[in-house]
Amino acid sequence: MARLPAGIRFIISFSRDQWYRAFIFILTFLLYASFHLSRKPISIVKGELHKDCATWEETNVGLSLSSRAGSTSPLQLLDNETDCGWAPFDKNNYQQLLGALDYSFLCAYAIGMYLSGIIGERLPIRYYLTFGMLASGAFTALFGLGYFYNIHNLGFYVVTQVINGLVQTTGWPSVVTCLGNWFGKGRRGLIMGLWNSHTSVGNILGSLIAGYWVSTCWGLSFIVPGAIVAAMGIVCFLFLIEHPKDIKCSSTLPTHSKGYENGTNRFRLQKQILNSEKNRPLDPEMQCLLLSDGKGSIHPNHVVILPGDSGGGMAAISFIGALKIPGVVEFSLCLLFAKLVSYTFLFWLPLYITSVDHLDAKKAGELSTLFDVGGIFGGILAGVISDRLEKRASTCGLMLLLAAPTLYVFSTVSKMGVEATVAMLLLSGALVSGPYALITTAVSADLGTHKSLKGNSHALSTVTAIIDGTGSVGAAVGPLLAGLISPSGWSNVFYMLMFADACALLFLIRLIHKELSCPGSAPGDQVPLKEH
Secondary structure, three states: OOOOOHHHHHHHOOOHHHHHHHHHHHHHHHHHHHHHHHHOHHHHHHHHHEOOHHHHHHHHHHHHHHHHHOOOOOOOOOOOOEOOEOOOOOOOOHHHHHHHHHHHHHHHHHHHHHHHHHHHOOOOHHHHHHHHHHHHHHHHHHHHHHHHOOOOOHHHHHHHHHHHHHHHHHHHHHHHHHHHHHOOOOOHHHHHHHHOOHHHHHHHHHHHHHHHHOOOOOOHHHHHHHHHHHHHHHHHHHHOOOOHHHHOOOOOOOOOOHHHOOOOOHHHHHHHHHHHHHHOOOOHHHHHHHOOOOOOOOOHHHOOOOOOHHHOOOOOOOHHHHHOOOOHHHHHHHHHHHHHHHHHHHHHHHHHHHHHHOOOHHHHHHHHHHHHHHHHHHHHHHHHHHHHHOOHHHHHHHHHHHHHHHHHHHHHHHHHOHHHHHHHHHHHHHHHHHHHHHHHHHHHHHHHOOHHHOOOOOHHHHHHHHHHHHHHHHHHHHHHHHHHHHHHOHHHHHHHHHHHHHHHHHHOHHHHHHHHHOOOOOOOOOOOOOOO
16 A cells, blocks of 8 residues: 655644634634735825925926937826825825824724624624625725825715724624634734734735835725725635534633533533532632732632623623723723834834935835834744743733833934834834734733633623724824824924833733732643643
């Protein structure tokens, strides 16, 4: 009998469940990367919507003289273009107007996110996410149609951004919940650190796609990403598997906590678990987050009792119930300031590079992708460190502590040339994006399946939405403040970002203290979680 080829032996070495988990990992990665791909064009196109008049005139007068010398027709302005950019962004208050576009999108996103998690956990994830992606693709493309239909009404662009921000809130709670259904806590920081690189990958692809057309036909910088998001929505509808139980995967959930299942035996199994937990040693996860000194016993008031738990835990968690989960409030407020910094870079970095290094919109957009490259490594590094130390808050705190002085150095060194800018973009991207990535993924999943929930698996979407929704408030405020402050000098923008990093660290002080004062758990203190 002939020996199987090496490739086939490699394929069959993985179980059916492992292949499905890998498939869901890749699919959700691509789905959310497409969301970020559609958010990036606005930052790339800003340099085209408003041009420096003096630079534009010098460039085009030279081109006009050159064309006349070559016996060709002189350069003519397009009907839909002014010498200072695209109306109404060609005025002196362009920074405030561009900031209003960012604010309208992010404010709608923040408000919608609080509702999205509650709605999302009551609807099938596949349908909910498909609707969001199709709608997002349509409104992203609609913004670009303003170029082809010669629309110069600010209200049109603002309304488009608002609706797009609302429909994009369907994405994050859905993909995090789906991934949380398929993966347990084993090496969650590493797995989600790798997975969360979809943010940076989407930003990079969005920058490159938008940059390709920004100087020739900026409308396509929105239409093409919009088409990609809509196409991925169709892929989501055809292939997304919400939960392992939908295809009867066997070893998909922790063996000690069958309460996470939604099967017919859930009530009976959960009741057995609740009874057995009365005599079980205190779980270190509960001890570190719930106790005031890390040594006493849990007070009954600290346990989150959910409506419907006595009936099998099938009821979705309430908004107030999710806020009672230990650590949710602190991490949410920390993310508010961490995301403020990250999204200020997302929306204003290309314009800053254009101003400091005197590059055109296309080159500035391409250079700004290095910040996202650094973010990929930062998210993975944060996940690996937090897994090894088993201290999520301390890992975030360390990176936030290093990020503030790095931003100051960035504001000083970036004026020395492109080479210095490249190095600082990579370093700043890693330190700024690391805590943001860890909180929105591994921390959200940890809190959404916290022991105080007593096995209720319906909290993950709501907890994720609360944390990311609060962070999105900062994401809305940051670019707006940057638009208001930047006319007084870019240095003041960086001072604002450093202050925000310090505030993010401040909100984690209590959790960091609890983690550092909590004694290490000995083998047997905690029932091991099966890795998926």
